[in-house]
Amino acid sequence: MSSYRLDARDVEILRVLEREGRITKTELAERINLSPSPCWDRLKRLEEAGIIEGYGARIALRALAPHVTVFVAAELVNHTTDVFRTFETAVQDIEEVTACWALGGGFDYLLQVVARDIDAYQRLIDRMLASEIGLARYYTYIVTKPVKGPAPLPLAALGLPQRD
Missing domain, CATH: 3.30.70.920 (Lrp/AsnC effector binding domain/regulation of amino acid metabolism (RAM) domain)
Structure with missing residues (x-):
């Protein structure tokens, strides 16, 4: 496990990216209510810490x-x-x-x-x-039919910090 300590903003970045991986960095910054440079710095640290393993498309x-x-x-x-x-x-x-x-x-x-x-x-x-x-x-x-596909991770249920 990484020694990187997540705060509520980091968790919010992960939540947004997991649902909308194609979001621009500028839009991501706006969505989490942070200016672009600090948002990008956080994103880079999350990638370097191995918390964000990659980006991809969900294919039907x-x-x-x-x-x-x-x-x-x-x-x-x-x-x-x-x-x-x-x-x-x-x-x-x-x-x-x-x-x-x-x-x-x-x-x-x-x-x-x-x-x-x-x-x-x-x-x-x-x-x-x-x-x-x-x-x-x-x-x-x-598998006879899919009932629930890959879903976003239950970050809140894991006890990770949440924004108020």
Whole structure:
């Protein structure tokens, strides 16, 4: 965790940027009621501290191409540092794996996979099993409809400073 100490203005900058990443720096300064130079300085410090990891667009994949989203609960062959490292390194290079989380509890990892169709998904899993990256078992959960997509982080619920 960064040693950078957030205040309410920093949190407000994060809140605005998370919802409107394309906002101009001048408009951002106006929105948080701060002059441009101090606002830009804060923004730069947030980036340098690694709190802002990057900027990007939310793409409506359903408007581009047919696809299937699958969550995969994965169990590894054993629980050694080498097996964890091998698996984690391998999933970094698999484009269809759009997110991966290490878990405590019953499964070792939860992967989010986006593929053209179920057949393409199964071919991916077959490749992963054949590549000996440590995958022992997997459980497939097909998304039938999105209910809530990526949402802004619950900054207030995390106890971060808020502006009055």
